Amino acid sequence: MPYETLIYSKDSGIGRITINRPDAMNAITPGMLKELKAAVLEAGKDNEVKVIVLTGAGKAFCAGVDLKSLGDHKLVRGKVGNILDIPARELIDAIRAVPKVVIALVNGFCFTGAMEIMLGCDLAIAAEGAKIGDTHAKWGLRPTWGMSARLPRRVGFLKARELSYTADAVSGKEAERIGLVNMAVPLEKLEEALQTLAKKIMANSPQSIMAYKQLYNANESMTLDKSLKLEFGSEFDITDTDQRLAEFRK
Secondary structure: OOOOOEEEEEEOOEEEEEEOOHHHOOOEOHHHHHHHHHHHHHHHHOOOOOEEEEEEOOOEEEOOEOHHHHOOOOOEOOEOOHHHHHHHHHHHHHHHHOOOEEEEEEOOEEEOHHHHHHHHOOEEEEEOOOEEEOOOHHHOOOOOOOHHHHHHHHHOHHHHHHHHHHOOEEEHHHHHHOOOOOEEEOHHHHHHHHHHHHHHHHOOOHHHHHHHHHHHHHHOOOOHHHHHHHHHHOOOOOOOHHHHHHHHHO
């Protein structure tokens, strides 16, 4: 389907969703969130797509919410409101539910709402010079898309508090050090790093990966005891085991 705020393309098993508002630093609008959800679901249903990548055009991954796009909408008690909350939550839910690995490719600025979307992805690769930060407190806002739940699970509560209380941005390199992203590489090596990671993922069983994704998503909100019970008691329809083991034994 045609999109106004993003570009969707496919190549060698990768479905790439590129936010395409470079003149506005790819800032978030309600319409963009709806289109991102539609593109994620489109890629999720496409049998040619094995890995989904979310990135931005130009110098930014996404600079956060475009407050100008809200017009006369009033922000009450530090909340951006349902005009953004509903489509943003639906997008993140789609990213988490789609049965494929979703990789955030953070090429530049990634602030606040964009960081929440990045946290919803399965994996993240950042340019070393990218700037990633939670600036809610800087603008008198509070998180409503999952930041307070997902950020401490990614970097620990102590570091999450520091990032949120100070509203400081960290570089991609520092983000890798604290576990906010999987890896950081020079900007010119970003695509190479993506291709290497995607090929490793695509070499494995998509059914096994789907099972892992469901288990990891569920485990994030559970105690260790409940997580173990979930893993021990779950059944998944994985049908390529014999084929893969046969290839290994050759």
